[in-house]
Amino acid sequence: MNETQRQQVRENAKYLREVRPIEPEEINEYIEGTPHPAAVRQVLQEQAPELGVIEREDGAFEPVDESPVSVRFDGVDELPEQLSRKVENLVIDRFGPGWPDGESGEQLRRLIRDFKERYLAGATVTYDEETAVGYMLYHLSAYFAATQYVLADLLEDNLIPGHLRVLDVGAGVGGPALGLDALLPGDVLVEYHAVEPSDATSVLTGLLETTGRNFHPTVHATEIEAFDPDGAVKSPADESGVFDLVLFGNVLSELDDPASVVKESLGWLTSDGTAMVLAPADKNTAGQLREVERTVEREVGASVYAPGVRLWQDEQPESESWSFRRDNDLITPSFQRQLDDGKRTVAEREAVTKGSSSEQSKATDQHTTTDGRIQPAGSGEFVNVDVQYAYSLLRRDGQTAVDIRADRSRVAKLKETERHVTDRVDCLVLKLSHDLTEAGNPLYLVGDGSQKVDHFAVLTNETTLNNDIVSASYGSPLLMENVLVLWNDDEQAYNLVIDEETIIDRIPE
Numbered sequence: 001m002n003e004t005q006r007q008q009v010r011e012n013a014k015y016l017r018e019v020r021p022i023e024p025e026e027i028n029e030y031i032e033g034t035p036h037p038a039a040v041r042q043v044l045q046e047q048a049p050e051l052g053v054i055e056r057e058d059g060a061f062e063p064v065d066e067s068p069v070s071v072r073f074d075g076v077d078e079l080p081e082q083l084s085r086k087v088e089n090l091v092i093d094r095f096g097p098g099w100p101d102g103e104s105g106e107q108l109r110r111l112i113r114d115f116k117e118r119y120l121a122g123a124t125v126t127y128d129e130e131t132a133v134g135y136m137l138y139h140l141s142a143y144f145a146a147t148q149y150v151l152a153d154l155l156e157d158n159l160i161p162g163h164l165r166v167l168d169v170g171a172g173v174g175g176p177a178l179g180l181d182a183l184l185p186g187d188v189l190v191e192y193h194a195v196e197p198s199d200a201t202s203v204l205t206g207l208l209e210t211t212g213r214n215f216h217p218t219v220h221a222t223e224i225e226a227f228d229p230d231g232a233v234k235s236p237a238d239e240s241g242v243f244d245l246v247l248f249g250n251v252l253s254e255l256d257d258p259a260s261v262v263k264e265s266l267g268w269l270t271s272d273g274t275a276m277v278l279a280p281a282d283k284n285t286a287g288q289l290r291e292v293e294r295t296v297e298r299e300v301g302a303s304v305y306a307p308g309v310r311l312w313q314d315e316q317p318e319s320e321s322w323s324f325r326r327d328n329d330l331i332t333p334s335f336q337r338q339l340d341d342g343k344r345t346v347a348e349r350e351a352v353t354k355g356s357s358s359e360q361s362k363a364t365d366q367h368t369t370t371d372g373r374i375q376p377a378g379s380g381e382f383v384n385v386d387v388q389y390a391y392s393l394l395r396r397d398g399q400t401a402v403d404i405r406a407d408r409s410r411v412a413k414l415k416e417t418e419r420h421v422t423d424r425v426d427c428l429v430l431k432l433s434h435d436l437t438e439a440g441n442p443l444y445l446v447g448d449g450s451q452k453v454d455h456f457a458v459l460t461n462e463t464t465l466n467n468d469i470v471s472a473s474y475g476s477p478l479l480m481e482n483v484l485v486l487w488n489d490d491e492q493a494y495n496l497v498i499d500e501e502t503i504i505d506r507i508p509e
Contacts, residue, residue: 001039005031009043013051013061021060022053045213049191050234052163054214057186064189064214068158071185076145076387078331083144083178086210087136088335090203094133100342108339109348112138112382122284124254127172127198136173136203138384141333143175143249143278146389148183149327150276153306154393155183157401159274160245163189165233167243167268169224169261170251171196174207176278180247181211190215193232193243197223224261229268240271240396248277252292253285259295266302266396274305275394286322286390293392305393306401307475310449311428312413313405321445321454321493322390323432325474330385340382402430402477402509406448411479415450417494420485427480427496428507429455431472444469446478446496454493457483461499468504477507 001009008031016022024040031040044061048054053061079087095104111134115125127135154160164184168177171194184190192215196204201221208217220227229242246265252258265275279289294316296302304310308323393401406413412425433445442459457469457480472478481504484497498504 001035001043005033005035006043006047008032009040010047010051013044013047013053017051017053017061017063021056021062023060048214049163049189049216052189052235054187054189065162065187067162069155069160069162069164069184069188070158071155071183073148073152073155073183075328076148076179076330077328079141079144079333080182083182083207083210084333084335086207087140087333090206091133091137091335094130100338102343102345105339105342106345106348108134108137109342109382119253120282120284122253127200129199129202132173132198132200132203135200136207137335137339138382139250140173140175140178140207141330141336142384142387143172144179144182145327145330145387146278146391147176147179147247147249149325149387150278150389150391150393151180151183153401154274154276159272160184160188161272162187163235164191164245165235165243165270166190166192166245166247167229167232167265168192168194168247168249169265170248170254171204171219172200172249172251173203176247176249177204177217178207178210181215186212186214188214191233191235192217194219195222195224195227197221224255241267241269241273243268244270244273246273246275248275250278250280250285252277252279252288258288259292259299262292262296262394263300263302266296266300266394269396271397273395275302277392277394279390281322281324281326281388281390283322286324287320289390289392290322293394296394302394302396303398303400305395305399307391307393307430307432308447308449309400309402309430309475309477311402311404311406311430311477312415312448312450315413315415315450317447317449318452319447319454323445323447324388324390326386326388326434328387330387332383332385336383336385340380341377344377401475402507404428404477404507404509413450414448414455414494415452417451417455417485421487421494422485424482424484424501427483429457429478429480429496431457431469431474431476431478434474435470442470454491455496456488456491456493457496457498459498463500466498466500466502466504468506469498472506477509479505479507481505 012027013022024037028037028040054064091099111131118125233242279285406428411428429446429448435442437443444457446455446457482502486495488495
């Protein structure tokens with residue numbers, strides 16, 4: 001279809017969208033040369049973001065409802081079957097049908113071990129096409145789930161519009177994009193822009209083929225520092241910015257100056273937009289996320305929407321413990337199980353037997369993890385179903401998920417805990433962890449946004465009046481009355497001891 005015909009399709013669609021649903025079979029009669037309805041449909045699909053229309057199941061187009069999206073979210077159990085099949089097909093296309101076994105399986109396992117080891121060491125990971133496939137196998141499902149849990153909080157707070165303009169910085173193989181698509185109803189118009197400079201785009205574009213009919217992806221194969229936001233979005237945005245949502249999905253550690261990039265991206269947000277930053281739940285990356293969060297807050301006045309809301313005005317925390325959220329484990333994807341159970345080559349088995357004879361290696365089909373431990377095939381080294389992550393939601397409008405602030409006349413400020421050691425006090429805090437102990441008294445990281453060192457709530461005697469510390473969700477505000485303040489010299493932190501004399505109330509958000 002030539003440009004004149006395309007323009008005629010647009011003009012007819014703009015007129016009809018105000019009158020009735022747009023039928024390709026109707027429009028083609030008014031187009032020069034009477035093109036086939038399928039050609040008209042293709043133009044409408046391409047122009048949907050600019051026209052502000054969605055495609056219905058019956059094939060007609062209608063104006064999108066731009067009001068906030070409402071959806072019921074019950075958590076994530078597993079990767080959808082369609083997406084799981086697509087992953088396996090992409091691996092087969094690259095490595096053949098017997099990919100988990102022999103030399104191809106060996107190569108994939110070696111790649112995964114290598115990028116895990118380099119990542120933990122803080123070294124740079126180069127994402128060629130083969131590494132991207134390994135990354136997809138190991139990380140995709142967990143990132144797919146984590147994104148949905150965080151975005152579900154924004155949905156609950158009516159902060160996701162029906163026409164959503166998204167920028168995904170360092171999109172990788174598409175975990176956040178696919179999670180977003182799975183979470184939102186099919187009648188939401190998503191204008192999605194991925195910025196990804198590596199060869200991971202070959203995997204990303206393949207996986208984006210599974211998204212819904214109203215999910216419109218564009219992949220920009222460039223570094224974020226060279227990205228032009230003004231020329232990217234086709235639909236009109238508000239005067240303050242271009243994107244309703246900017247995603248940083250597990251990418252901060254790969255940027256040369258992550259704080260500068262996040263600061264600049266805040267200027268690309270619409271007046272009601274949010275920047276969502278995710279990082280793995282390890283000390284280095286989660287700690288870096290908090291440093292970036294505090295830098296952006298301090299230097300450009302961004303507000304921390306969640307989870308570490310500042311409960312005291314003009315205060316900023318300086319504590320060092322990393323805060324992360326944990327959700328239910330996923331059902332193991334079949335492709336992870338296949339790779340974990342894959343038949344090792346003789347070379348792979350002999351190369352990793354450190355201290356074991358090759359005959360023993362062949363008999364037990366052993367291999368070694370990145371920290372030198374020998375594990376048998378099928379031990380779970382290549383299964384990654386843990387959904388735990390650090391995150392920050394940043395905004396420019398001052399809005400926060402917790403709409404309460406502490407009052408010095410009622411509660412103690414954690415910044416001043418030193419003066420209350422061995423005393424009992426009342427305080428207003430956020431629950432910032434799951435139970436951090438494997439046995440013994442439950443232990444939770446808490447904060448109020450003013451703390452200079454770490455504070456941990458220790459439950460020594462659970463009662464019906466204090467068990468909200470157990471049942472409260474991550475990020476929930478809690479009023480803690482009559483907690484005993486102690487200094488923990490071993491951990492260089494304060495313990496807020498919760499016993500039978502303590503009352504804890506969850507504050508409505």
